[in-house]
Amino acid sequence: MKPVSACILTIGNELLFGETIDTNAAFIAQQLTAAGVKIARKATLPDTIATIAQVVKNQEEDICIITGGLGPTDDDLTRQALARAFNTRLFPNQRQAKRIEAFFKRFKRPMAQSNYVQALVPQGFAALDNDFGTAPMLFRKKPFICVLPGVPREARNLMTSAVLPLVQSHFRLTPIVHKEIKTTGIGESSLFDRIKDIAVPASITLAYLPEISGVVVRLSGRNTKAIVPLRNKIRARLREYIYGRRGDTLESVIQRIFIRKKLTLALAESCTGGLIASKLVAVPGSSRYFLGSVVCYSNALKIKMAGVPKRVIQRYGAVSEETALAMTQGIRRKTGAGVALSVTGIAGPGGGTKKKPVGTVCIACVSGHKRIVEKIQLFGGRSAIQERAAYTALNFIRKSVQ
Amino acid sequence: MKPVSACILTIGNELLFGETIDTNAAFIAQQLTAAGVKIARKATLPDTIATIAQVVKNQEEDICIITGGLGPTDDDLTRQALARAFNTRLFPNQRQAKRIEAFFKRFKRPMAQSNYVQALVPQGFAALDNDFGTAPMLFRKKPFICVLPGVPREARNLMTSAVLPLVQSHFRLTPIVHKEIKTTGIGESSLFDRIKDIAVPASITLAYLPEISGVVVRLSGRNTKAIVPLRNKIRARLREYIYGRRGDTLESVIQRIFIRKKLTLALAESCTGGLIASKLVAVPGSSRYFLGSVVCYSNALKIKMAGVPKRVIQRYGAVSEETALAMTQGIRRKTGAGVALSVTGIAGPGGGTKKKPVGTVCIACVSGHKRIVEKIQLFGGRSAIQERAAYTALNFIRKSVQ
Numbered sequence: 001m002k003p004v005s006a007c008i009l010t011i012g013n014e015l016l017f018g019e020t021i022d023t024n025a026a027f028i029a030q031q032l033t034a035a036g037v038k039i040a041r042k043a044t045l046p047d048t049i050a051t052i053a054q055v056v057k058n059q060e061e062d063i064c065i066i067t068g069g070l071g072p073t074d075d076d077l078t079r080q081a082l083a084r085a086f087n088t089r090l091f092p093n094q095r096q097a098k099r100i101e102a103f104f105k106r107f108k109r110p111m112a113q114s115n116y117v118q119a120l121v122p123q124g125f126a127a128l129d130n131d132f133g134t135a136p137m138l139f140r141k142k143p144f145i146c147v148l149p150g151v152p153r154e155a156r157n158l159m160t161s162a163v164l165p166l167v168q169s170h171f172r173l174t175p176i177v178h179k180e181i182k183t184t185g186i187g188e189s190s191l192f193d194r195i196k197d198i199a200v201p202a203s204i205t206l207a208y209l210p211e212i213s214g215v216v217v218r219l220s221g222r223n224t225k226a227i228v229p230l231r232n233k234i235r236a237r238l239r240e241y242i243y244g245r246r247g248d249t250l251e252s253v254i255q256r257i258f259i260r261k262k263l264t265l266a267l268a269e270s271c272t273g274g275l276i277a278s279k280l281v282a283v284p285g286s287s288r289y290f291l292g293s294v295v296c297y298s299n300a301l302k303i304k305m306a307g308v309p310k311r312v313i314q315r316y317g318a319v320s321e322e323t324a325l326a327m328t329q330g331i332r333r334k335t336g337a338g339v340a341l342s343v344t345g346i347a348g349p350g351g352g353t354k355k356k357p358v359g360t361v362c363i364a365c366v367s368g369h370k371r372i373v374e375k376i377q378l379f380g381g382r383s384a385i386q387e388r389a390a391y392t393a394l395n396f397i398r399k400s401v402q
Numbered sequence: 403m404k405p406v407s408a409c410i411l412t413i414g415n416e417l418l419f420g421e422t423i424d425t426n427a428a429f430i431a432q433q434l435t436a437a438g439v440k441i442a443r444k445a446t447l448p449d450t451i452a453t454i455a456q457v458v459k460n461q462e463e464d465i466c467i468i469t470g471g472l473g474p475t476d477d478d479l480t481r482q483a484l485a486r487a488f489n490t491r492l493f494p495n496q497r498q499a500k501r502i503e504a505f506f507k508r509f510k511r512p513m514a515q516s517n518y519v520q521a522l523v524p525q526g527f528a529a530l531d532n533d534f535g536t537a538p539m540l541f542r543k544k545p546f547i548c549v550l551p552g553v554p555r556e557a558r559n560l561m562t563s564a565v566l567p568l569v570q571s572h573f574r575l576t577p578i579v580h581k582e583i584k585t586t587g588i589g590e591s592s593l594f595d596r597i598k599d600i601a602v603p604a605s606i607t608l609a610y611l612p613e614i615s616g617v618v619v620r621l622s623g624r625n626t627k628a629i630v631p632l633r634n635k636i637r638a639r640l641r642e643y644i645y646g647r648r649g650d651t652l653e654s655v656i657q658r659i660f661i662r663k664k665l666t667l668a669l670a671e672s673c674t675g676g677l678i679a680s681k682l683v684a685v686p687g688s689s690r691y692f693l694g695s696v697v698c699y700s701n702a703l704k705i706k707m708a709g710v711p712k713r714v715i716q717r718y719g720a721v722s723e724e725t726a727l728a729m730t731q732g733i734r735r736k737t738g739a740g741v742a743l744s745v746t747g748i749a750g751p752g753g754g755t756k757k758k759p760v761g762t763v764c765i766a767c768v769s770g771h772k773r774i775v776e777k778i779q780l781f782g783g784r785s786a787i788q789e790r791a792a793y794t795a796l797n798f799i800r801k802s803v804q
């Protein structure tokens with residue numbers, strides 16, 4: 001059976017020129033994909049009547065979702081473009097004009113005459129109520145077209161409350177199931193080499209998504225029964241690199257383990273400068289296990305706040321496995337945390353030497369019975385080195401308690 | 403004169419299905435727009451040889467920039483699609499194969515056989531060195547096509563180091579000049595009210611860009627002489643809210659002032675959990691003035707590491723102006739920093755009370771002669787509150803030394 005296909009058109013010069021990052025298209029695509037629709041393409045078009053009209057007229061997919069260009073100002077031209085595409089014109093819609101008036105009254109804002117253009121509807125389209133803004137959603141059955149305002153909150157709400165139900169009632173769909181294997185500490189190509197001989201049924205799509213925290217292997221398909229055994233086969237090959245599944249992050253997995261095992265964590269961060277702490281603290285509920293961190297960027301603070309003996313720094317240098325270990329032990333002693341981790345390194349662009357080039361990072365993690373100390377070499381610019389050091393450190397924390 | 407036009411194609415099922423938000427397209431569009439190129443359209447295509455080949459073949463713009471699908475795995479098909487589009491095939495490129503080998507050797511990582519596919523180049527294309535990853539950039543002169551890897555860091559670096567110079571040497575362009583007035587601490591509509599009566603010449607575009615750190619006023623046009631006086635007029639109206647110009651961030655401005663005035667800074671962070679420190683440390687050279695931070699997430703650490711008297715927390719609570727001030731004084735004493743700042747608050751979603759709802763944040767900043775202590779109410783989800791608290795705090799630091 002041929003899958004139901006869709007195209008997504010986002011309209012606006014600000015999107016085209018890169019001033020605004022298009023988040024609507026991704027949200028719409030996710031929702032449609034999950035519902036079982038195959039996205040054939042996405043395109044961003046300028047606020048130009050002729051261009052929009054031409055693309056709409058030539059559209060070949062079963063479903064077309066359009067966002068943007070429904071505002072009240074002169075550069076919002078989607079309504080006119082739709083009228084042009086279907087050789088018709090715009091008619092005022094009384095219900096929507098009244099709703100716009102009520103909207104301004106409710107928020108005690110002055111209503112400009114220009115707002116009435118938002119109640120104009122091209123013939124052949126229905127105007128559906130938008131509870132989050134003044135522009136109604138426009139809908140046409142044949143060809144199937146939904147037009148949403150570009151404001152992200154309005155687009156998202158209409159997408160779930162109106163577009164999806166309409167799509168589901170007009171088309172016969174089988175939703176797609178996603179399963180994910182989240183890995184860290186293994187590169188994309190090495191991972192691929194480990195599993196490339198596993199046969200993937202044609203009904204399942206296998207994707208490798210490299211994120212800065214690690215590679216995610218995603219299995220997508222319409223048949224759950226076929227996905228699960230394949231996922232288990234892949235999992236068995238990657239075991240030591242897997243930290244979680246869809247929805248997990250390294251940070252959330254760490255929090256879950258620490259809370260379950262009733263452990264506490266403290267950090268001493270040098271080159272990552274608080275990045276690891278801020279990632280952990282971004283997860284709600286982190287106060288249940290995370291005590292805090294000392295960002296000891298200067299040597300004086302490494303000695304004074306993280307309790308590193310001065311002679312360790314003098315003998316081995318601030319970036320050394322010995323200093324990392326001393327930071328960890330110092331912070332564990334000072335905070336009483338069950339698990340302590342520290343990072344010290346050279347994030348660059350300055351500060352590198354021949355023996356310790358930019359990207360040299362030492363990480364130490366100490367818990368009751370385990371101790372990991374490692375010197376690693378990272379690459380990239382300053383922020384890439386900091387991010388990679390942070391995720392490597394998070395993985396050390398996970399490994400030390402799992 | 404007809405402007406030079408461009409289309410941007412981003413390739414990847416993960417972009418099409420909305421799993422990944424496309425940030426490359428916006429970056430590329432900004433760069434080209436600034437250089438004077440008119441973006442005609444953007445499109446996202448699936449990892450499907452036939453579709454990519456067809457779109458490339460039918461492309462009508464002067465310039466085509468493609469990103470994505472150059473990885474080493476089976477679902478990376480851009481190379482094959484280009485070969486198909488131009489009725490040719492792929493040939494191994496010795497230089498790039500050697501570079502890939504060297505890349506893995508340098509980082510002491512095992513190289514997979516599959517990585518060699520990244521050295522395959524369609525006939526008619528040149529392979530340009532990519533210093534940030536293994537896939538070379540592909541370039542063709544007629545039609546003008548640049549193909550970049552999808553990894554954002556690689557795409558951005560190649561865009562500025564290779565694509566722009568190539569575009570500028572092949573086309574005659576009049577670049578657009580941008581001037582920016584970066585503000586913080588004033589809302590978009592209040593800012594608009596202050597300057598709305600200023601006449602803007604038709605040759606200049608004025609844009610209000612709300613960022614989480616504040617509103618940026620951008621003036622764009624091809625005529626520098628007209629822009630400068632307008633910028634000066636606007637600057638005079640917004641003086642106390644302005645922290646910098648295009649290229650500046652609050653963090654970089656703070657660093658510049660601290661280094662010039664030979665000052666040092668230390669922090670004590672509770673609800674921001676290291677976020678402020680990590681922002682400061684993201685700027686190269688921050689070790690010249692930034693000593694460190696204590697992320698005292700628990701009360702025990704506020705007392706032990708930040709030197710807050712126990713009775714202050716007992717009497718006023720952990721989230722109070724008194725505790726914020728005590729944290730600041732404690733951290734300044736312990737580190738010897740010239741300027742100290744602290745933040746304590748409730749980022750939510752839990753932990754709010756009627757008297758101290760989620761979003762209550764207390765910030766204190768003490769330097770030799772100045773002292774700012776404030777309790778503010780922030781809105782949004784956990785990460786929005788943490789980000790807003792961080793930027794408000796950074797602005798306090800700036801104001802205390804400026």
